[in-house]
Amino acid sequence: MGALHLEPREDDRPLSYWVQQTNPKVRLAKGREMRLQPEPWNPDVSVYWDPFGQRVLSMAIAELKPGGKSTWHRQLNESSMLILSGSGYTIANGQKYVWGPGDVLQIPIFMWHQHVNPGNVPVRYIRHGTVPFFKYMGIYREERLEPPPEGRHDDRRHEQPLGEVRLVPRSHWEPSGGEKVYTEGHHATYAPDAGIPHHFGGGYGVTKLLPGRFSALHRHWNEAIIYIFEGRGYTTVNEERVYWEAGDMVCVPLLFWHRHNTLGDEPSLYLRHTNTPLPQHLGIFVHQRRPEFPEENIPQLKDDFTPF
Numbered sequence: 001m002g003a004l005h006l007e008p009r010e011d012d013r014p015l016s017y018w019v020q021q022t023n024p025k026v027r028l029a030k031g032r033e034m035r036l037q038p039e040p041w042n043p044d045v046s047v048y049w050d051p052f053g054q055r056v057l058s059m060a061i062a063e064l065k066p067g068g069k070s071t072w073h074r075q076l077n078e079s080s081m082l083i084l085s086g087s088g089y090t091i092a093n094g095q096k097y098v099w100g101p102g103d104v105l106q107i108p109i110f111m112w113h114q115h116v117n118p119g120n121v122p123v124r125y126i127r128h129g130t131v132p133f134f135k136y137m138g139i140y141r142e143e144r145l146e147p148p149p150e151g152r153h154d155d156r157r158h159e160q161p162l163g164e165v166r167l168v169p170r171s172h173w174e175p176s177g178g179e180k181v182y183t184e185g186h187h188a189t190y191a192p193d194a195g196i197p198h199h200f201g202g203g204y205g206v207t208k209l210l211p212g213r214f215s216a217l218h219r220h221w222n223e224a225i226i227y228i229f230e231g232r233g234y235t236t237v238n239e240e241r242v243y244w245e246a247g248d249m250v251c252v253p254l255l256f257w258h259r260h261n262t263l264g265d266e267p268s269l270y271l272r273h274t275n276t277p278l279p280q281h282l283g284i285f286v287h288q289r290r291p292e293f294p295e296e297n298i299p300q301l302k303d304d305f306t307p308f
């Protein structure tokens with residue numbers, strides 16, 4: 001009888017192999033090159049989806065035309081919207097939620113809702129969700145009612161909605177409101193929590209980088225997409241620098257050391273969209289920081305893949 005020979009399975013490869021399989025590039029979507037396309041099922045809404053192909057998170061820029069309404073719809077994923085410009089309201093669960101620039105609205109999973117723009121200028125907003133994760137699980141659904149039933153302002157199919165609607169005003173994350181300042185040597189940011197809890201997608205956080213400052217060199221075992229509200233600067237991964245300005249989206253690679261830097265005399269303000277809760281629930285969350293690590297030494301870190 002021959003000796004038992006076990007072929008190594010793909011899963012047996014060291015962690016460093018899998019990390020190297022991820023795209024170690026910072027990826028950038030320029031705001032001025034984003035072309036919004038009309039949604040066939042939502043004639044008043046145009047949208048641009050991020051091109052990053054993340055496994056859990058997605059982000060989009062959407063626009064609701066003046067006097068327009070979205071269709072009544074609900075989607076089986078976590079989602080929030082952050083208003084960039086214009087104002088209007090959303091009807092959900094029998095209530096009207098009025099919003100304007102900087103406000104964040106979270107609609108619970110699978111709750112019927114409709115967005116309305118009663119004004120004469122477009123409403124521009126960020127969509128933030130976990131569509132790729134729910135698609136991967138094979139449970140993603142999106143339903144629309146066309147035409148919506150008369151007077152249907154609540155969700156009668158759900159006696160108990162899967163969460164509450166939350167509306168967080170911009171004042172929650174303005175420098176004047178609830179500001180937490182972190183200073184570590186050359187690095188100073190404030191990072192107010194926008195107060196939107198998610199189970200998979202980490203919700204919103206907003207970071208301000210003061211002029212001439214930079215974030216700590218850090219890495220994390222979670223996906224992250226940032227949206228630049230104000231200012232300009234660059235993000236460093238290994239020896240690579242990607243330059244960004246207001247309106248751009250930046251996607252940093254999983255578990256690679258990176259740092260965000262401001263340029264010019266104005267502070268930078270950016271939205272962080274991460275899936276931090278998911279690795280936290282799985283007990284594998286890693287977030288490491290090296291606040292004072294010199295920029296010129298960052299290329300030396302490129303083979304440093306071991307998180308534990």
Ligand SMILES: [Fe+2]
Nearest residue numbers: 218220224252
């Ligand atoms: Fe990061």
